[in-house]
Amino acid sequence: MKELKILHLYSDLLDLYGDYTNVTAVRRAAAQLGYESAVTEVQLGEPIDPAGYDFIYIGHGKARNLAAAAPHFRQYADAITAAVENGTVFLVTGNARFLFGGSFQTPDGEETGIGLFPYHGTETGKVFTGDVVSRPVFDESVRCYGFVNRTSHLTGENPYPLFKVLRGPGDGETPNGTEGTLYRNFFGTWQMGPVLVRNPALLREVLHRITGEDCSGLDLSLQERALEITLAEFGDLQ
Amino acid sequence: MRFALAVILGRLVRFAGKFIGRSTTLPGRIALRLDHAFLKKMKFDGKVIAVTGSNGKTTTQNLVAHILRENGYTVINNTEGSNLAAGVATTLLEHCTLGGRVRSDFVVLEVDERFTPIVFSQIPLDVFLVNNLLRDQVVRNGNPDIILAKISEAVPHARRLVLNADDPISQQLGDGRSDNVTFGMARTSRSTDTCLHLTHDAKVCPRCFGKMEYDFFHYNHIGSFHCPTCGYHTPTPDYLSDQVDFETGDFTINGLPAHVNYPTPFHFMNTTAAVAVCCTAGLPLEKAIAAAGTFEVSRERYDEFNVDGRKAILMLTKQNPVSLDQNIAYVLTKENPKTVALYVNNVIYTDDKDISWLYDVAFERLVGQVDWVVCSGSRAYDLAVRLELAGFDRDHMIIEDDNSKLREAMKRSEGTIWVLAASAFGDEDGILEVLR
Numbered sequence: 001m002k003e004l005k006i007l008h009l010y011s012d013l014l015d016l017y018g019d020y021t022n023v024t025a026v027r028r029a030a031a032q033l034g035y036e037s038a039v040t041e042v043q044l045g046e047p048i049d050p051a052g053y054d055f056i057y058i059g060h061g062k063a064r065n066l067a068a069a070a071p072h073f074r075q076y077a078d079a080i081t082a083a084v085e086n087g088t089v090f091l092v093t094g095n096a097r098f099l100f101g102g103s104f105q106t107p108d109g110e111e112t113g114i115g116l117f118p119y120h121g122t123e124t125g126k127v128f129t130g131d132v133v134s135r136p137v138f139d140e141s142v143r144c145y146g147f148v149n150r151t152s153h154l155t156g157e158n159p160y161p162l163f164k165v166l167r168g169p170g171d172g173e174t175p176n177g178t179e180g181t182l183y184r185n186f187f188g189t190w191q192m193g194p195v196l197v198r199n200p201a202l203l204r205e206v207l208h209r210i211t212g213e214d215c216s217g218l219d220l221s222l223q224e225r226a227l228e229i230t231l232a233e234f235g236d237l238q
Numbered sequence: 239m240r241f242a243l244a245v246i247l248g249r250l251v252r253f254a255g256k257f258i259g260r261s262t263t264l265p266g267r268i269a270l271r272l273d274h275a276f277l278k279k280m281k282f283d284g285k286v287i288a289v290t291g292s293n294g295k296t297t298t299q300n301l302v303a304h305i306l307r308e309n310g311y312t313v314i315n316n317t318e319g320s321n322l323a324a325g326v327a328t329t330l331l332e333h334c335t336l337g338g339r340v341r342s343d344f345v346v347l348e349v350d351e352r353f354t355p356i357v358f359s360q361i362p363l364d365v366f367l368v369n370n371l372l373r374d375q376v377v378r379n380g381n382p383d384i385i386l387a388k389i390s391e392a393v394p395h396a397r398r399l400v401l402n403a404d405d406p407i408s409q410q411l412g413d414g415r416s417d418n419v420t421f422g423m424a425r426t427s428r429s430t431d432t433c434l435h436l437t438h439d440a441k442v443c444p445r446c447f448g449k450m451e452y453d454f455f456h457y458n459h460i461g462s463f464h465c466p467t468c469g470y471h472t473p474t475p476d477y478l479s480d481q482v483d484f485e486t487g488d489f490t491i492n493g494l495p496a497h498v499n500y501p502t503p504f505h506f507m508n509t510t511a512a513v514a515v516c517c518t519a520g521l522p523l524e525k526a527i528a529a530a531g532t533f534e535v536s537r538e539r540y541d542e543f544n545v546d547g548r549k550a551i552l553m554l555t556k557q558n559p560v561s562l563d564q565n566i567a568y569v570l571t572k573e574n575p576k577t578v579a580l581y582v583n584n585v586i587y588t589d590d591k592d593i594s595w596l597y598d599v600a601f602e603r604l605v606g607q608v609d610w611v612v613c614s615g616s617r618a619y620d621l622a623v624r625l626e627l628a629g630f631d632r633d634h635m636i637i638e639d640d641n642s643k644l645r646e647a648m649k650r651s652e653g654t655i656w657v658l659a660a661s662a663f664g665d666e667d668g669i670l671e672v673l674r
Binding site: 012018193 | 373380381382383384387436438441442447448449584588590591592594595596597598619620622623624626627632639
């Protein structure tokens with residue numbers, strides 16, 4: 001049995017909208033390739049050692065919870081930066097992306113990320129939602145669907161976008177054409193909840209980068225049919 | 239003058255609306271437009287009671303009104319669907335004098351969480367109940383912290399606050415106030431040591447973010463909690479229900495015998511909350527308990543019928559993980575064989591295609607407990623993906639997103655059909671018509 005080591009960081013603290021399913025989706029798909037996954041959950045206050053993990057996931061959280069995570073996360077900035085630079089596969093959804101950027105506003109003040117990316121975070125306190133239809137930069141022949149539900153957004157530069165947005169918001173409050181981050185094997189996106197479950201192409205790409213294996217043969221037929229129906233509702237948006 | 243005009247015009251629209259079956263909020267909208275200070279000009283002879291929170295607002299508000307009426311008081315209350323500012327205005331303009339005086343002993347208002355600051359910065363508030371705060375319809379409500387911040391703007395306007403002792407989130411609203419009233423429920427035979435649900439919004443302490451510990455859970459994150467890091471814990475409630483019997487509906491509140499006609503954990507809690515509110519408003523405990531025992535839960539969101547000779551039960555749920563969790567818990571107490579037919583459309587109000595909220599519903603609890611699951615509605619295939627992730631196998635799953643073929647497709651399934659349909663207020667999609 002091949003083994004996969006998964007780290008789900010702050011699974012208690014940053015936990016909204018079914019984000020946990022991104023880990024489940026990777027496990028299930030990896031099982032089809034004959035992998036057994038071991039998931040380690042690390043919480044606030046516990047040491048973070050990214051070395052040795054094949055996949056690291058951090059989900060979206062309430063604004064105050066994210067602010068609580070930032071000082072803890074920064075203590076491990078060097079090791080986390082090294083892991084990203086060395087090609088460890090990360091998926092970071094929602095406002096957890098702020099942990100990898102510069103300063104970001106919180107309900108009570110300001111915090112800073114580890115400075116890996118030049119973007120910043122702005123908190124509005126207002127709920128902002130919307131469908132997103134996009135093409136991932138790693139394969140522009142496919143379309144993805146996602147949903148944004150947030151009270152904050154990115155400002156400043158984001159030089160490594162993950163998606164070209166066809167419809168819906170990007171990293172900011174207004175459509176600016178791109179969304180998310182793909183840098184080495186670091187995937188970041190505002191598309192929240194079960195983003196890997198809903199987008200077989202994204203799941204295949206993530207799993208391919210984790211395992212190095214050909215993932216085209218994975219049976220994701222139900223997901224593909226569901227996505228096809230969803231995308232059809234947007235017409236022939238290209 | 240402007241005010242009187244707003245009342246008269248609002249009433250005319252209301253009168254006309256009754257004949258053409260139109261909106262319950264249009265009269266209020268018109269009144270608020272004619273006179274921006276419409277709510278502020280209202281004068282109340284009696285007390286104003288408000289009910290808000292993520293789940294159970296309508297039932298609890300009706301319960302409070304029922305208890306007060308049974309005790310001989312005159313009560314004005316609003317209906318579900320009119321719990322935004324315009325809905326409140328509609329309710330009040332129907333019952334006030336042209337001078338804006340509301341003469342009833344009590345006004346009991348269910349108010350949407352997000353609208354509590356707008357409404358209660360304008361009208362006086364005697365007793366303010368916050369039932370609970372959990373993950374709700376995400377498109378409208380974001381997350382519980384956002385709603386907590388909204389309600390906290392309304393709290394300073396309330397003379398007395400009634401809070402859920404078993405909810406670590408909403409209870410923070412009482413911080414800095416000394417005369418808060420709390421209600422809670424002791425461990426029952428359906429309490430669990432671990433959280434059975436995926437929607438658990440207080441895995442960490444909302445004060446210090448340390449890991450929260452629970453002695454037991456009633457549902458979702460509602461239960462007896464304590465934080466080993468900062469000491470935050472369930473207080474001893476002023477109104478405690480205990481000795482809960484799910485067979486008979488009998489229980490006690492502060493040791494006095496009480497009864498409900500719909501014995502679910504949720505309803506026992508709602509009843510305890512309503513009794514706490516009425517006592518805070520001045521009723522003796524015995525009288526509040528006695529009146530609560532005669533309350534019948536509205537069956538507007540529930541219907542029984544036959545589908546091709548099989549018994550079918552329709553339970554309407556909001557697009558809210560907690561209310562679907564409640565219905566799943568109810569179905570689990572019923573005998574086999576059974577089929578659970580789920581009906582989910584796009585997001586109500588916005589038509590977004592998002593179904594993230596389905597991943598916060600513990601469908602896992604149904605695996606191995608039901609014979610068939612049916613996925614229907616425009617998001618039927620997304621439902622199927624969700625259920626497969628939960629552990630259902632495709633051989634016992636029927637997927638049909640075409641309503642006209644649903645009844646035929648269901649013939650493959652067996653047993654009582656439990657239709658759990660997500661809707662805004664009622665059976666807007668005519669599911670009953672489709673299946674009958």
